[in-house]
Every structure is written in C-alpha cells, then in structure tokens.
Amino acid sequence: xxxxxxxxxxxxxxxxxxxxxxxxxxxxxxxxxxxxxxxxxxxxxxxxxxxxxxxxxxxxxxxxxxxxxxxxxxxxxxxxxxxxxxxxxxxxxxxxxxxxxxxxxxxxxxxxxxxxxxxxxxxxxxxxxxxxxxxxxxxxxxxxxxxxxxxxxxxxxxxxxxxxxxxxxxxxxxxxxxxxxxxxxxxxxxxxxxxxxxxxxxxxxxxxxxxxxxxxxxxxxxxxxxxxxxxxxxxxxxxxxxxxxxxxxxxxxxxxxxxxxxxxxxxxxxxxxxxxxxxxxxxxxxxxxxxxxxxxxxxxxxxxxxxxxxxxxxxxxxxxxxxxxxxxxxxxxxxxxxxxxxxxxxxxxxxxxxxxxxxxxxxxxxxxxxxxxxxxxxxxxxxxxxxxxxxxxxxxxxxxxxxxxxxxxxxxxx
Amino acid sequence: xxxxxxxxxxxxxxxxxxxxxxxxxxxxxxxxxxxxxxxxxxxxxxxxxxxxxxxxxxxxxxxxxxxxxxxxxxxxxxxxxxxxxxxxxxxxxxxxxxxxxxxxxxxxxxxxxxxxxxxxxxxxxxxxxxxxxxxxxxxxxxxxxxxxxxxxxxxxxxxxxxxxxxxxxxxxxxxxxxxxxxxxxxxxxxxxxxxxxxxxxxxxxxxxxxxxxxxxxxxxxxxx
Numbered sequence: 001x002x003x004x005x006x007x008x009x010x011x012x013x014x015x016x017x018x019x020x021x022x023x024x025x026x027x028x029x030x031x032x033x034x035x036x037x038x039x040x041x042x043x044x045x046x047x048x049x050x051x052x053x054x055x056x057x058x059x060x061x062x063x064x065x066x067x068x069x070x071x072x073x074x075x076x077x078x079x080x081x082x083x084x085x086x087x088x089x090x091x092x093x094x095x096x097x098x099x100x101x102x103x104x105x106x107x108x109x110x111x112x113x114x115x116x117x118x119x120x121x122x123x124x125x126x127x128x129x130x131x132x133x134x135x136x137x138x139x140x141x142x143x144x145x146x147x148x149x150x151x152x153x154x155x156x157x158x159x160x161x162x163x164x165x166x167x168x169x170x171x172x173x174x175x176x177x178x179x180x181x182x183x184x185x186x187x188x189x190x191x192x193x194x195x196x197x198x199x200x201x202x203x204x205x206x207x208x209x210x211x212x213x214x215x216x217x218x219x220x221x222x223x224x225x226x227x228x229x230x231x232x233x234x235x236x237x238x239x240x241x242x243x244x245x246x247x248x249x250x251x252x253x254x255x256x257x258x259x260x261x262x263x264x265x266x267x268x269x270x271x272x273x274x275x276x277x278x279x280x281x282x283x284x285x286x287x288x289x290x291x292x293x294x295x296x297x298x299x300x301x302x303x304x305x306x307x308x309x310x311x312x313x314x315x316x317x318x319x320x321x322x323x324x325x326x327x328x329x330x331x332x333x334x335x336x337x338x339x340x341x342x343x344x345x346x347x348x349x350x351x352x353x354x355x356x357x358x359x360x361x362x363x364x365x366x367x368x369x370x371x372x373x374x375x376x377x378x379x380x381x382x383x384x385x386x387x388x389x390x391x392x393x394x395x396x397x398x399x400x401x402x403x404x405x406x407x408x409x410x411x412x413x414x
Numbered sequence: 415x416x417x418x419x420x421x422x423x424x425x426x427x428x429x430x431x432x433x434x435x436x437x438x439x440x441x442x443x444x445x446x447x448x449x450x451x452x453x454x455x456x457x458x459x460x461x462x463x464x465x466x467x468x469x470x471x472x473x474x475x476x477x478x479x480x481x482x483x484x485x486x487x488x489x490x491x492x493x494x495x496x497x498x499x500x501x502x503x504x505x506x507x508x509x510x511x512x513x514x515x516x517x518x519x520x521x522x523x524x525x526x527x528x529x530x531x532x533x534x535x536x537x538x539x540x541x542x543x544x545x546x547x548x549x550x551x552x553x554x555x556x557x558x559x560x561x562x563x564x565x566x567x568x569x570x571x572x573x574x575x576x577x578x579x580x581x582x583x584x585x586x587x588x589x590x591x592x593x594x595x596x597x598x599x600x601x602x603x604x605x606x607x608x609x610x611x612x613x614x615x616x617x618x619x620x621x622x623x624x625x626x627x628x629x630x631x632x633x634x635x636x637x638x
Contacts, residue, residue, distance in 0.1 A: 223517060
C-alpha cells in the first residue's frame with residue numbers, strides 16, 4: 001500500500017473516532033440541558049395552573065390534568081416522567097414528558113399534572129448525526145486533499161531519489177546525484193545512500209581492476225608462450241619434437257580461450273556491457289552465418305533460416321557472441337549432413353539441429369565446464385556464456401530434445 | 415616503413431622486433447611511457463603499436479600525441495584487457511585498430527600490413543608476386559591479366575599467407591584470422607584445410623607452381 005493511502009486511511013479512522021465521540025457527547029449534553037429546561041418550564045406551568053386555581057378560575061387545557069382529593073394526596077412526591085400519547089393527526093404514539101405535583105390550594109389538596117412533548121427528540125438526534133457526518137466528510141476530504149498535496153511536496157525529493165536509485169548501477173560511469181531536501185530524515189537517508197553508492201562503486205571498481213589485472217597478468221605470459229612456440233615452429237624440427245610442440249600449442253590456445261571466456265563471464269556478471277542500443281538481430285545472424293557459412297557447408301549441415309526483421313535493445317558485442325556461440329555449438333555437435341534451423345521472430349530465437357540424444361544430464365548443459373564429453377575440444381564455457389547473456393537481457397533460454405532434434409529456445413521478454 | 419613498438423614486456427618486444435625486421439620493416443621500441451612520449455615527439459613513424467598498460471602511464475594518453483604529430487600515422491592498440499570500454503575509448507581517441515593479447519604475431523603482421531595499405535598507400539597499390547597481381551581494395555587476383563575467381567575466405571587466406579611468407583603458419587592462427595576469435599576453431603581445422611587446398615589448386619593451375627607447403631604437424635608455409 002502506498003504511503004499516502006496509508007496516511008489517509010489512518011487519518012480517516014482517527015477523524016471518525018473523534019467525531020463519533022464528539023457527536024455522542026454533544027447529544028448527551030444537549031439532551032440533559034433540554035431536559036432541565038423542560039423541567040423548569042413544566043414547573044413554571046404547574047405553578048401558573050396553581051395560581052389560576054387559587055384565583056377560582058376554571059382550568060380546561062388538554063395537557064393539564066387536575067385532580068382534587070383527600071389529604072392523602074399530599075403525601076405523593078413530585079414526579080418527572082416519560083409517557084406515551086397517541087397522536088390522532090400523525091397517527092402515531094409520541095413521547096411526552098410530564099410533571100406531577102401535589103399542591104394545597106385554598107386548603108384543598110390537588111394533584112396537578114402538566115405535560116409537554118419532547119420537541120422532536122429524534123429530529124435532534126438526526127440533525128446532529130447529519131451535521132456530524134457532513135463535518136466528518138468535509139474534514140476527511142479536505143484533510144486528505146491537504147495531506148496529499150503537502151505530502152507530495154514533502155515526499156517529492158524522496159520519490160525522485162527512489163527513481164534515481166532504481167536507475168543507478170555501480171558499473172555506470174555517472175555519480176549518483178540525489179535531489180536536495182530540507183527534511184532531516186531524508187537528508188540523513190541521502191547521506192547514507194550516497195555513501196553506500198560510493199562504497200559500492202569503489203568496491204566494484206576494485207573488483208573490476210582486479211579481474212582485469214589478473215587477466216592482464218595471465219594474458220602477457222600467454223602472449224609470450226604463444227609467440228615463442230610459433231618462433232620455435234619456424235626452425236626445422238626433429239619429428240620427435242613436433243608432436244609435443246603441437247600439443248603445447250593447442251594447450252596454450254585452449255588456455256587463452258578459457259581465460260577470455262572466464263573474463264567475459266565475470267564482466268557479464270558485473271553487467272559491464274553498457275553499449276546497449278537497438279540491434280537488428282536478423283542482420284547479426286546473417287552476418288555471423290556468412291562468416292561461418294563455409295564451415296557449415298564443409299560439415300554438410302544444411303541450415304534452414306526463417307528470420308523476421310526483429311530488433312532488440314542490447315549490446316552488439318554480446319549479440320555477436322550469443323549468435324556465434326550457438327552456431328559453434330551446432331557445428332561442434334551436429335553430425336555430418338544434419339538438418340538445422342535458425343528461426344527468429346518477435347517472440348523467440350530458436351536454434352535447432354538433428355542429432356543423437358545427450359549422453360549426460362541436460363541440466364549440466366549450461367553449467368561451466370559441465371560437459372565431460374570425451375574428446376570434446378571446446379572451452380566448456382560457450383553455453384554458460386549464452387545463458388548469462390540471456391540473463392543480462394532478461395530473456396529465458398531453454399533446451400529441449402524432441403524427435404531427434406536438439407533445440408535452444410530463447411524467449412524475449414514480453 | 416618505420417614501426418614503433420611501445421611495449422614493456424621485453425620478450426614480446428624482441429619477438430615483434432625480430433619478426434618485423436625480417437619482413438623488411440624498420441623497427442624501434444620503447445619500453446616505457448616516457449621513452450615512448452620522447453620518441454613520438456622526436457621522430458615520425460608509419461605505424462605505432464601501442465600497449466595500453468605501461469609501467470609509468472597508459473598508452474591511451476599517447477594516442478592524441480601521435481595524432482597531433484602526424485595524422486597519417488597508423489595506431490594499433492595492443493591490449494591485455496579485452497575491455498570493451500578500452501576498445502571504444504581508444505578508437506574514439508583516434509586509434510585505427512585494436513588487438514587483444516594473447517595474439518599471433520602473424521595476425522599482428524596481417525593487421526599492420528592492412529593498416530599500412532589503408533593509411534599510407536590509401537588502398538591504391540597492387541601487390542605482385544611472380545606473375546600474380548592482387549588488388550587489395552577490390553579483392554581481386556589475376557595471373558598475367560587473367561582474373562582468377564577466389565572465394566572471400568580464399569582471398570583472405572592468400573593475403574594472410576603473403577604478409578607471412580616464408581613462415582610456418584599454424585592452422586589455429588589461420589582459423590582465428592578467417593573466423594575471428596569468437597569461434598572455437600578446433601572444429602574449423604578441416605575447413606582451413608579445404609580452403610588451403612582450393613587456393614593451392616587455383617594458384618598452381620594458373621602458374622604451374624606450388625606455393626603452399628604443408629609442414630607436418632605444424633601448419634603451412636607459403637613461399638614465392
């Protein structure tokens with residue numbers, strides 16, 4: 001739930017409770033006050049009736065009841081009470097309030113009762129309720145509105161910074177720029193975030209430098225090995241030396257491939273490929289295929305291509321590596337004269353080729369150095385690089401084997 | 415043609431020096447940033463081969479100095495880092511080509527020669543050997559004015575052999591040149607052989623002479 005919604009809900013609950021209590025109290029006090037006024041009025045009315053009686057005038061009033069009687073009447077107490085009367089006009093019983101008192105007028109005991117109606121008790125209650133509901137609604141609506149606008153201005157820097165943090169990557173070259181704020185808590189948070197970002201960036205740079213330095217340290221000796229071995233190859237050699245020399249050269253080659261592959265994986269994990277732009281995947285596939293066409297032909301692999309014009313937002317380097325790795329995989333593992341296909345549309349990119357089933361668990365296919373096929377000469381990183389590139393782009397790559405066909409299916413995000 | 419190697423690893427300098435000297439280049443070397451800066455300031459070179467990581471500075475900072483001195487000088491970056499940013503940065507600064515360590519000296523030679531043809535000769539000069547003529551720009555080969563049809567890979571292979579003539583070139587070096595180093599070349603060796611065989615056949619049927627020799631277990635050697 002959004003913060004503003006939450007605050008508004010709390011505010012609404014609080015307002016309802018406060019207004020409810022205020023309404024009830026108001027009703028009770030008002031009722032007491034009115035009761036007292038009515039009692040005063042009735043007492044006065046009774047007093048007036050008594051003085052009329054004293055003057056010997058005849059009293060005939062519907063809401064006044066006068067009884068004369070024995071001395072015993074004088075013992076009855078003063079009584080204030082509720083009663084119900086039937087209203088012929090409105091055809092309903094209505095609440096009335098009466099006051100009875102015994103009085104001695106001209107030495108004769110009288111019991112006098114005067115009555116008055118509750119002047120629309122329910123109307124009072126209803127009006128109060130309506131008034132309070134109206135006040136509550138106004139308070140909540142206006143309050144929420146004010147809250148909303150105030151919060152928007154208070155939370156604005158926070159929301160801006162949140163967006164910036166979302167778009168921030170320690171691998172990017174830009175520093176983290178946070179919007180200024182006058183709220184102390186946000187200022188503190190900005191300081192903490194800036195520190196965190198700076199620390200992350202420092203550590204990332206250190207890691208990157210370490211990876212690059214390590215690779216540098218390995219690449220230079222490898223260069224020496226490579227060039228020296230080629231130089232040795234230039235002199236006429238004894239046949240006993242040729243084989244070990246060829247093996248050594250091949251090993252150096254593999255070592256440099258593995259080193260490059262591992263370096264690439266490290267960079268992919270750091271998301272170090274920032275050269276993203278719109279890449280025409282169809283053109284990329286056609287270009288890489290034209291490079292490898294002779295090898296496919298030589299192995300007799302017939303590649304059926306169904307490529308629609310589709311562009312992705314990605315790094316050109318990575319797309320070249322992705323496509324060439326999948327093609328190399330095809331060339332390495334498809335038997336001679338196999339049929340293969342490459343399909344590209346807006347949903348997926350599919351590489352598939354005929355071939356015998358895997359001799360190992362398919363789950364190991366994408367793991368590093370996970371093949372363990374005797375005689376396999378690859379560097380064991382090709383498909384894990386494919387998987388990592390897909391991950392970086394938020395795509396899903398899946399392998400299936402059906403009807404003698406190996407299929408790699410890359411699904412672009414919707 | 416005058417080359418300058420800026421590289422702090424003495425064995426690599428020695429290798430490059432001996433290779434390019436034997437190919438008829440005039441070679442000089444600098445093993446540090448300061449030495450390189452001084453040489454670039456004092457002399458003119460056709461091509462500078464520049465290592466990015468030097469003990470007392472980065473080769474990156476030398477690029478603009480070379481460019482200021484002479485716009486025609488070819489600059490080839492040699493880097494162990496294989497970092498995309500380095501590549502983009504150096505090309506933006508004015509470098510002409512970029513090669514990642516570990517490299518084959520034959521590949522470096524192919525790059526240097528291509529750069530030389532492109533920058534210094536402006537791609538106009540034809541290459542001759544025996545009675546063959548190569549037009550590098552239009553990628554055509556002819557024998558006594560009779561054009562010989564070559565596939566793109568065969569043409570690239572011929573060019574590669576020509577800049578590395580009289581030298582045993584390994585199959586994996588050729589494969590890396592023909593298909594780039596994204597590809598695992600172990601599977602392409604047969605294809606290298608097929609291209610070599612076709613090229614050899616086309617050259618010998620025109621001239622009656624076999625230029626490519628197979629060196630057992632090592633690779634091929636082109637002589638003319």
